[in-house]
Amino acid sequence: MDTVHLINVFLPLYDSNQLFEIIIKNGSYELIRKQSSYLEMKNVIKLDGLSLSPPPTSLKTIDCQGSVLLPSFIDAHMHLDKACSLNKVANHSGTLEEAILNYRQQSPFFSVEEIEYRAIKTALNALSHGTAAIRTHVNFEVALGEDVVFRALEAVLRAREKLKPYIDIQIFPMFSWPDDSSKRKLEWIEEAINMGVDGIGGAPHLAVDPEKEIDFLFDLAEKHDKPIDLHADESDDPNVCTLDYIIQKTVEHQFQNRVVVGHLCSLAPMEHEKALLLIDRMAEAEIGAVTLPGANMYLQGRFDSGIVRRGVTRINEILQRGVTLAAASDNVNDPFHPFGKADLLQIGLLTAYAAHLGSNAGQKQVIKMITEEPAKLLHINNHGVQQGSKASFVILRAGSIEEIFTNLPSERYVFHKGRWIYHSKIVEDWGDSVLAFYWNSIQKQHELFEKRNVRYV
Structure with missing residues (x-):
């Protein structure tokens, strides 16, 4: 060199x-x-x-x-498999619920090649803006059947291999406990893990039985010695709180510094002292967090009138209590978030607006949230100058x-x-x-x- x-x-x-x-x-x-x-x-x-x-x-x-x-920037939470799909999947209500439903219905019509193309396109956009590493969550819905369930994962694995000389991509499939406990569906999950994924993902707050789902995901992670990165409490309802049980399981499994939670929207409307107690327990359990201001400001508060909740988690309280916190892109040009271009400076600006981080110290903190802090979450050592x-x-x-x-x-x-x-x-x-x-x-x-x-x- x-x-x-x-x-x-x-x-x-x-x-x-x-x-x-x-x-x-x-x-x-x-x-x-x-x-x-x-x-x-x-x-x-x-x-x-x-x-x-x-x-x-x-x-x-x-x-x-x-x-x-x-x-270089590090995007700690993205969905490369869904990116740039807005032209195929609409979301007329702008809600999370419709985005999930419409994308699930369209999934059987996406080929591996199309998903790979969109993943590579988005990763290259991110690289051109200065992002050198991405952690992407990937859909893995066993209910769609064997012909469909592996497509997104196979596509993103292909994209990772092609781009390996240029950008680092970590893959976290979003697993869930099969409703019928089918042995075959459980075998698909084991097969997916053995394809070379980097960790265990999921969204237990959307499950019928969130605690059962969390148990399942932690058991998977322990069995395969993989870190965990979960969508957590992406809701306006302060009573939605899987974070409490995630903290408990982190300590039980001795997974300190191996668990990341994204979104945490319900912390914002939650009773203040309860929220602070949860954040303190996160810090003690060494759980990292990711805020996704673009997608959450777009999706949340859809049923509010008057003062509309924007869904962004308690950024300042999380930072003040020593929890490692990153800001990331989440979705790019898809039914979950129609905007964005995989540019973390754009996300940083939204974070600064949402959390009132406009002073020199505040803006410097935002830069750390897209560089040094996500490096800790992705276990990228010595990421700095x-x-x-x-x-x-x-x-x-x-x-x-x-x-x-x-x-x-x-x-x-x-x-x-x-x-x-x-x-x-x-x-x-x-x-x-x-x-x-x-x-x-x-x-x-x-x-x-x-x-x-x-x-x-």
């Missing part, structure tokens, strides 16, 4: 007012050093002049021109945390698995020479002001 040398780069998660020089060798950070000044060097490649087509065989020093470098760690990052054409969320910069440079993976370049073309002059002047002034405002050691 070639050596990568970066200068004049911001690392706002570590020091908001300091430029850094970075050297990457053999795919790992060899040197991360604070600069004593804004470096002006000859024979460098300006970041805005970097080209990856054709792929560079050797790169000299890259002047990042005061751009921000962040650890630190000497000795594998270099996996995204450079954004922004000069600060605040500028990231103000502009959601489209121009991004993605580095993962020891090489440059993607670069999006913006071509600006004003139709009026005066406007073009003003715009170019503003850009130059911005760069000068940024240089002046930097503090150096």
Whole structure:
């Protein structure tokens, strides 16, 4: 692997007012050093002049021109098998119930090849935005019969294998206890696990007997030595609370730091002290959590009038009590969530709005919720910008945390698995020479002001 040398780069998660020089060798950070000044060097490649087509065989020093470098994004909760299916599956009421029903009815008409195409398309979109790892939940509905039940899993396994050199994908099928306790259906579940999945998923709050379902899922996880990631309490009803029993089973099975729960919508309308007690118990049991603000703000509160509940869990209380919390995409352009483009900066902005995380510290916390925090949930070690760690990052054409969320910069440079993976370049073309002059002047002034405002050691 070639050596990568970066200068004049911001690392706002570590020091908001300091430029850094970075050297990457053999795919790992060899040197991360604070600069004593804004470096002006000859024979460098300006970041805005970097080209990856054709792929560079050797790169000299890259002047990042005061751009921000962040650890690559990690999407801790997605549904690659359902993504981009909105054109085939409608949801007229906008409710979770109709989305589930309509998708189930359409599932027999999706081929493995179609699901694989949609999964690859969505994963590549995520990668282009800076996401280097995805945990995807995959439908596995035994009630649909053997001809259908394996299709989504087979498709996503194919997609994972094809994209393995470029992006990391973890697969968690959504299992449930067969209503008729059929031996054959239980064999399908065992077969699915042996196909090479990464963990056990499910949505026990939707089961007829949630506790029986949770028992079944924990027994599966223990038998196969797999972590658990469950949809939990995706409901406006504060009385829906499988979290209590999930915590209990986590402790009983000694699954601390091996359980993740997503959504937790019913925590929001729940009586305050009860909710805080549950969150404290989550922290003690070392259960991680994922908030899905896009999908939950869209799906929840559909039957409210006046003040409409938005379904987002208690983000601030969860953070304050030390629970590892990530923000993730959930569904992308499907009946559960018609919007989104697998861009975690977009999800981060929604999280900041929903949880009032607008201060510098708050926005920095949001960045951690799409980088370092989900890395803990996915057990990706040393995911950060630190000497000795594998270099996996995204450079954004922004000069600060605040500028990231103000502009959601489209121009991004993605580095993962020891090489440059993607670069999006913006071509600006004003139709009026005066406007073009003003715009170019503003850009130059911005760069000068940024240089002046930097503090150096």
